[in-house]
Amino acid sequence: MPTTALEAGAEERRLVLVAACALVDADGRVLVAQRPEGRPLAGLWEFPGGKLLPGETPERCLIRELEEELGVDTEASCLAPLTFASHGYESFHLLMPLYVCRVWRGEPIPREGQALRWVRPRALRDLPMPPADLPLIPVLEELL
C-alpha cells in the first residue's frame, strides 16, 4: 500500500493527550497562564491543564490540574466540552480537548509561579500562544 508523507510522519510520532480548560468569568473573560521558563514552549500563553495520567479521564485530569496549578476546586458537572486541538509538534502529536468552566470555588492563584491573565477571547489573538491553540480562539470568540 502506498503511504503518503503525512501518514508516515504521523506513525512515527506518539499521540499525547492533554486536557485544557477555559475558565470563564462573569464578564466573559478567559484565564490564560504563561508557560514558565525552562519548559517546552516557554513564554507562550496557554489554557490551564496538562497531560492525562494513566487511567485518568480528561475531567479528572482537569480537576487535578486546576487544583495543582491554580488552587481552584471544581467538579466534572461544571466542565463542558467545547472543541479540541489536533496538532503535530515535531516530536509528538497533540490531541487536546478544550473544556469550558464557569463555576469553581476559590480565586485562581499562580501556584507554580506562572503569570496569569484574564482576557477577552478576541484579545487572545494578540498573545503568543502555542500553535495548537490558534484554531481554538475563534471557537471561544463565537461562544463568548
Ligand SMILES: Nc1nc2c([nH]c(=O)n2[C@H]2C[C@H](O)[C@@H](COP(=O)(O)OP(=O)(O)OP(=O)(O)O)O2)c(=O)[nH]1
Ligand atoms: N495545558 C496546556 N498545554 C498545552 C496547550 N497548548 C499546547 O500546545 N499544550 C501542550 C504543551 C505541552 O506539550 C503539553 C502539556 O503538557 P504539560 O504542561 O503537562 O507538560 P510539559 O510539556 O510542560 O512538561 P512535562 O510535564 O512533560 O515535564 O500540551 C494549552 O493551551 N494548555
